[in-house]
Amino acid sequence: MSHAPKIRLEHVEKKYPGSRTPAVEDLSLEVEEGEILVLVGPSGCGKSTTLRLVNRMIEPTGGTIHLDDEDVTSVNADRLRRRMGYVIQQVGLFPHQSIAQNIATVPSMLGWDRARVSERVDELLTMVGLDPETYRDRYPRELSGGQAQRVGVARALGADPEIMLMDEPFGAIDPITRERLQNEFLRLQAELRKTIVFVTHDIDEAIRMGDRIAILGERSHIRQIDTPERILAFPVDDFVRDFIGSGSTLKGLQFEVVDDAVELDPYPTMGVDDDPARALRAAQDANAAYVLLLDETGRPTRWLSVEDLESAERVTAESGTEVLAKVELGATLFEALEQMLISAAAVACVVRDDGSLYGVVRLTHLNRVIRQARVEAREHYERIGAAS
Amino acid sequence: MDGITSWITYVSGRPDEILATTWDHARIVLVVVLGATLFSVVLGVVVHRHPTARALALAISGIFLTIPSLALFAIFIPLVGIGNTPAMLALFLYAILPILRNTVTGLDSVPAAVVESARGMGMGPVRQLLRIRLPLAWPVVMAGVRVSSLITVGIAAIAVLVGGDGLGEYIQGGLTRLGLPNSLESVWTGTVFTVLLGLLLDLTFAGVQRATTSKGLRA
Numbered sequence: 001m002s003h004a005p006k007i008r009l010e011h012v013e014k015k016y017p018g019s020r021t022p023a024v025e026d027l028s029l030e031v032e033e034g035e036i037l038v039l040v041g042p043s044g045c046g047k048s049t050t051l052r053l054v055n056r057m058i059e060p061t062g063g064t065i066h067l068d069d070e071d072v073t074s075v076n077a078d079r080l081r082r083r084m085g086y087v088i089q090q091v092g093l094f095p096h097q098s099i100a101q102n103i104a105t106v107p108s109m110l111g112w113d114r115a116r117v118s119e120r121v122d123e124l125l126t127m128v129g130l131d132p133e134t135y136r137d138r139y140p141r142e143l144s145g146g147q148a149q150r151v152g153v154a155r156a157l158g159a160d161p162e163i164m165l166m167d168e169p170f171g172a173i174d175p176i177t178r179e180r181l182q183n184e185f186l187r188l189q190a191e192l193r194k195t196i197v198f199v200t201h202d203i204d205e206a207i208r209m210g211d212r213i214a215i216l217g218e219r220s221h222i223r224q225i226d227t228p229e230r231i232l233a234f235p236v237d238d239f240v241r242d243f244i245g246s247g248s249t250l251k252g253l254q255f256e257v258v259d260d261a262v263e264l265d266p267y268p269t270m271g272v273d274d275d276p277a278r279a280l281r282a283a284q285d286a287n288a289a290y291v292l293l294l295d296e297t298g299r300p301t302r303w304l305s306v307e308d309l310e311s312a313e314r315v316t317a318e319s320g321t322e323v324l325a326k327v328e329l330g331a332t333l334f335e336a337l338e339q340m341l342i343s344a345a346a347v348a349c350v351v352r353d354d355g356s357l358y359g360v361v362r363l364t365h366l367n368r369v370i371r372q373a374r375v376e377a378r379e380h381y382e383r384i385g386a387a388s
Numbered sequence: 389m390d391g392i393t394s395w396i397t398y399v400s401g402r403p404d405e406i407l408a409t410t411w412d413h414a415r416i417v418l419v420v421v422l423g424a425t426l427f428s429v430v431l432g433v434v435v436h437r438h439p440t441a442r443a444l445a446l447a448i449s450g451i452f453l454t455i456p457s458l459a460l461f462a463i464f465i466p467l468v469g470i471g472n473t474p475a476m477l478a479l480f481l482y483a484i485l486p487i488l489r490n491t492v493t494g495l496d497s498v499p500a501a502v503v504e505s506a507r508g509m510g511m512g513p514v515r516q517l518l519r520i521r522l523p524l525a526w527p528v529v530m531a532g533v534r535v536s537s538l539i540t541v542g543i544a545a546i547a548v549l550v551g552g553d554g555l556g557e558y559i560q561g562g563l564t565r566l567g568l569p570n571s572l573e574s575v576w577t578g579t580v581f582t583v584l585l586g587l588l589l590d591l592t593f594a595g596v597q598r599a600t601t602s603k604g605l606r607a
Contacts, residue, residue, distance in 0.1 A: 057508060082510035092505030096523045096602035106509050139604030155509075165508075 004069045005030035006195040007163065012053055012063035014046075023049050025219040027063070033162075034193040040206040041216035042243065050220045051165050051199045055081045067163070082106050085156030085164040085194075089171045091148045093140040099125070099151055100136045106158040124154040129184060146177040153185065157192075164196045171200065182208055203244055207232070207251055215240050229255040233370075234377030249370055253334040256369050258350050260329060264359030267347070269294050270304070272315055280309040290345035293320065298356035300326070300349045326351050329358050333369060336361040391572070398573035406558075410581050413554035416544050417589065420476050421537045424483035429529060431484075432491025433517065442492060449485040457482070457543050461550045470551030479544055483536040490532025494525025527605060530597035534590055541586040545578065555582045 009029040015022040024046045031037045039047040052058040054065065056077045064073045072080050093102050100121045107117045122132040128150040140148060149169060156164060170178045186209065189196065200206055206213045207228040214225040217239055224236045232252035235241040241248075258264070268282040269292045279291045283306055293302040293315060304320035312319060325343030327336050329352050339348035340361065350358045399406060428449075435442040452460070460481065464474035498521050506520045522529075548556030558578030565571040598606075 055508065057504075078510040078512045080510070081508060086505065086508035088501060088505060088508070090499070090501035090504075092499070092501035092503075094502060094506070094520060094524075096604045098604065105506075105511075109510060109515075139602075141604060152505075158509075 004066075006033040006068065007031040007054060007197070008066040009053070010064045010066070012050075012060045012065065014049060014053060014058060015061045022061075022219060024053065024060075025221065027220050027222070029214065029222065029225075031195055031197055033195050035211040036189065036196040036198055036209055038198045038200060038206040038210035038213045039216055040200055040203060040210075040213055040243075041220075043201055045216045045218055046220035047199045047201075047216050048167055050216070051167055051197055054163075054197060055084050055086060055165055057081075057086075082109060082159065083161055083163065085153075085158070085161045085166075087149075087152050087156045087164065087166040087169045089168040091152040093143075093148055093151060093155070095140050098137050098139055099130075099143075102140065102151060103155045103158055105155060106161075110159055112159075120158070124157055125151075127157070127188065128154045130154075145173050146181060149173060149181065162195055164194045166196060166198045168200055169198075170205070171202075185209075204251070207254070215243055229373065230377045230380065233373040234381060236381065250334065250337075252370065252373060253337055253366065254332050256333040256373070257330055258327070258333065258336060258359075258361060260358070264350065265362060265365060267292060267360040267362075269300075269357065270315070271296070272317060274315075276309045276312050276315055279304070279315075280306060283309070288345075290320075290347070292323070292349070292357065292360070293317075294357060297354070300351065300357045303344045305344075323349060325349060327361075328353070333361070333366055337366060394570075395573045395576050398570055399577055406577060406581060409553070409555055409557060410585055413541070413544055413556075413582070414585055414589070416472060416476060416479065416547060416552065416554055417537060417540045417585075420479040420483055420540050420544075421533060424480050424536055425487055425529075425533050427480075428484050428487035428532075429491050429522075432488050432495065432529075433522075436492055436495045446485070446489060446492070449481075449488050452481040453485055455481075457546050458549065461546055465550055472547065472552040474550045475544065475547030475552035475554075479540050479547075482543055483540050486535040486539070487529065487532040490528045490535075491525065494528030495521055497528065498524045523602060524605070527597060527601045530593065530600070534593045534597070537589045537593055538586055541582060541589060545582055555585070 007030070009027055012024060012027045012029075013022050014024040027050060029037075029050075039050055041047050049058055053060050056065075056072075059077075060073065064071055066072065067083075093099075094105075100118070103121045103124055104117045107120055112120070121136065125132040125135055130147065130150055135143075135147075135151075140151070143151065152169070156166075170181050173181060182205065198209055200209070210228055212226060213228050213231055215223045215231065217223045223243075224231055224240045229252060231240065232244065232248045232255070235244055235248070244251075266286065268279060268286050268288055270276075270279040270282075271294055283289070283291050289306055291304045291306075291309060292300050293304055295301050295317070300323045301317065302320040303323055304315060308320050309315075321344045323343075325339035325347070326349045327339055329350055331350070336348040336350070340346055340363065346363065348361045350361060352358050431445055435445045457478065460478040461474055464477045468474050468477065502520060502524070503516060506516045511519065544552075544554050545556035545559055547554050548560045555578045558574045558581075560578075562571045562574030562576075562578065565574070
């Protein structure tokens with residue numbers, strides 16, 4: 001069975017009259033159904049142009065564009081655009097229309113009846129976190145930047161398109177609101193499973209938003225296209241490495257989680273009634289500077305250093321130092337690392353829902369995971385290198 | 389003081405006649421402004437995105453305003469005879485520039501992102517124009533219409549010289565009888581009612597402007 005990607009660009013080219021080099025040169029790209037593909041690259045690389053080629057806001061001068069298996073390179077462009085949501089950085093709400101009218105733009109053009117349109121408007125407002133009663137009849141000038149872009153997203157979702165094209169949608173929004181909108185959008189996408197092409201110049205946004213990332217160089221040449229994990233673990237060349245910038249290893253930790261599928265190193269623990277001398281021996285065997293004191297329900301409570309144990313006849317619930325560095329099962333290694341940095345023993349405790357100890361994350365674990373990811377990524381590229 | 393009393397006597401002696409003449413004057417202005425609005429908005433839309441055509445249209449309609457009105461009114465007599473027609477043609481040419489200029493300015497002021505998003509959602513050029521660009525330019529266009537109506541009200545008083553109707557009759561009638569009884573009163577009547585008509589029309593158009601502008605565009 002041949003499985004068709006949702007969007008397929010083949011050898012697409014855009015050459016402006018009078019310019020010698022094309023703005024987009026021989027670009028072939030596939031976007032799978034339900035994924036967010038992020039186009040990222042330095043300014044002027046043609047990423048916005050590429051996005052605008054998909055809905056033919058810019059007409060390609062060569063190549064073909066397919067949606068599912070349909071060639072849309074020369075169908076009616078207006079009708080094509082009504083099938084795709086389009087969100088831009090400046091939002092571009094219609095200032096003379098109410099929020100409801102704005103959101104109703106495409107459904108009205110498609111001839112939906114009044115009742116269906118107004119029902120849809122309310123549904124969409126709720127979906128993007130705006131109360132329909134309050135916002136329906138307001139005008140765009142009454143909205144903050146973040147609210148305006150929520151409406152922008154709702155408007156793009158108007159007629160429930162299968163495809164969304166987003167050109168730096170959160171680029172003009174303050175950092176705090178931006179992060180909230182990103183997270184809300186990801187939650188929304190988890191439900192809606194739209195096929196999304198997302199343009200940004202911000203690699204961190206790309207890493208956060210993308211199921212896959214295409215890093216574009218000049219004239220929209222794809223330098224690397226892959227999952228964020230793999231790009232972080234194995235940048236294919238200096239261009240990509242420079243573009244990702246420093247801290248790619250740390251960023252990669254956001255994609256690794258500690259859940260119950262992960263086996264953690266054993267770590268010496270004891271209860272209040274246990275013999276300190278035995279705990280001390282266990283610590284020495286495990287080459288650990290600390291022993292974790294657990295309460296009767298198995299919750300980690302205190303760090304007991306080797307010195308604490310050597311000097312004490314018996315331990316109490318007040319011995320040692322308090323355990324602050326805890327993450328819940330399912331947390332990312334990035335969160336675990338953050339806790340390790342503030343922990344007395346340089347170790348993060350992973351606890352279950354009920355607070356009981358699952359295990360601990362030590363630096364050696366991070367080290368192993370990162371190296372493993374790199375090896376896997378390299379092997380992956382060697383495999384596709386050998387296959388081609 | 390005597391002047392004012394005698395003017396009031398003059399006016400109160402012929403209210404119907406004055407009102408009828410004012411209405412004639414108003415009718416000329418309304419027809420001209422309406423015609424000029426239709427013409428200028430269409431022309432503005434057509435030339436808006438073509439720099440050369442746009443500069444040309446604005447320059448030519450600007451030149452009309454510099455032609456002395458007396459001459460411009462007379463130019464049309466050989467073509468259309470005397471009466472209201474030559475007067476209205478001349479006034480039409482005067483009324484174009486403010487509306488045309490404001491149409492172009494208004495269309496310029498439509499944010500590029502708004503047009504971009506309209507296009508991106510699949511609105512064709514005609515829909516973009518009628519649903520987005522013109523409604524957004526409209527308050528500015530209406531401001532031009534108001535300027536044009538004020539210009540036209542004043543200049544329409546000259547229509548009488550080419551055989552047209554309007555309040556110019558009182559001014560011209562008075563001036564030709566200057567020194568005789570009621571001559572000054574007549575001139576004042578023409579002048580005062582022209583000004584009053586101008587104010588009334590401006591208020592009316594201000595109301596139209598307000599009523600036809602979206603709440604979302606009012607500051």
